[in-house]
Amino acid sequence: MTKVEILQVGGYPPADEEALNQRFITHRYFEAADKAEFLERNGANVRAIATRGELGASREMIAALPKLEIISIYGVGYDAVDLAAARDRGIRVTNTPDVLTKDVADFGVAMMLALARGIIGGQDWVRSGDWARKGGYPLQRRVHGKRAGILGLGRIGYEVARRLAAFDMDIAYSSPEPKAHAGEWAYVKDPVELAARSDIFFVTLAASAKTRHIVGRGVIEALGPEGMLINISRAANIDEVALLDALEGRMLGSAALDVFDGEPKINPRFLALENVLIQPHQASGTAETRRAMGKLVFDNLAAHFDGHALPTPVL
Numbered sequence: 001m002t003k004v005e006i007l008q009v010g011g012y013p014p015a016d017e018e019a020l021n022q023r024f025i026t027h028r029y030f031e032a033a034d035k036a037e038f039l040e041r042n043g044a045n046v047r048a049i050a051t052r053g054e055l056g057a058s059r060e061m062i063a064a065l066p067k068l069e070i071i072s073i074y075g076v077g078y079d080a081v082d083l084a085a086a087r088d089r090g091i092r093v094t095n096t097p098d099v100l101t102k103d104v105a106d107f108g109v110a111m112m113l114a115l116a117r118g119i120i121g122g123q124d125w126v127r128s129g130d131w132a133r134k135g136g137y138p139l140q141r142r143v144h145g146k147r148a149g150i151l152g153l154g155r156i157g158y159e160v161a162r163r164l165a166a167f168d169m170d171i172a173y174s175s176p177e178p179k180a181h182a183g184e185w186a187y188v189k190d191p192v193e194l195a196a197r198s199d200i201f202f203v204t205l206a207a208s209a210k211t212r213h214i215v216g217r218g219v220i221e222a223l224g225p226e227g228m229l230i231n232i233s234r235a236a237n238i239d240e241v242a243l244l245d246a247l248e249g250r251m252l253g254s255a256a257l258d259v260f261d262g263e264p265k266i267n268p269r270f271l272a273l274e275n276v277l278i279q280p281h282q283a284s285g286t287a288e289t290r291r292a293m294g295k296l297v298f299d300n301l302a303a304h305f306d307g308h309a310l311p312t313p314v315l
């Protein structure tokens, strides 16, 4: 049987690449210096794209692949895939939900604790000899008992909220409609109102054109100089320039961020700030979860080409 050709938009851990390479002919787009020339040279027989959440697949890429049937995303977010272009051509799209939910929630909570309790600065204090030289580390802020706001109570937001409940936090959330599974957590529809009643504000909503800059000046100012903003969703959900202005001017207390506009080349203004915790988009980055994500990418492709139902379809 001739092997199906696929376009691989980003790298995967070796075991996942091996599985793909065994079953498919993989064209390694991410290694090409001249992307347009690469697509032109290799695109004619490509029937699938294997991509990552943050890399997606643009309208131009889709248009360059006349035999494309399916796009399989390594990640839960599908905002970077041009869904309209896929829909127009009846191209299937799959993602990797559920398997990463708890890791992403864990990571959001870890960032909250690390930033509030000064864990990274504390380690630097020990390593640099400041502990012996200057004495105890400056006092930090507690999290238990604080008011948490969760923007987007989907799968990840729900798992964040469950974890925060164990810290005796007062939990409220915002989403277009109240959620039945939210129990006694307070529903505050308006994100600005939610921010006004929050000490710590988590952004956990799926990104789309509608949610672009949903966290803008209004939310940031409502959180205020004592407030903490945590983003484990997509950078586009936050107006990054407004965020930087507020952090620099101390209108916002602090921010913990796993995602950035233009990542991995982030705005250098972040590097000069002390009131931020910045991370390299690694909320789902555990070996266990990435293995499960890689398997789902493969399983979706295999199901499609074997004529079976897709395990986790988006489209």
Ligand code: 8YV
Pocket (backbone or CB within 6 Å): 052, 053, 054, 074, 075, 076, 077, 078, 100, 281, 282, 284
């Ligand atoms: C990335 C993500 O896909 O799930 C998502 O949408 O952004 C991540 O899990 C991951 O970093 C792999 O590139």
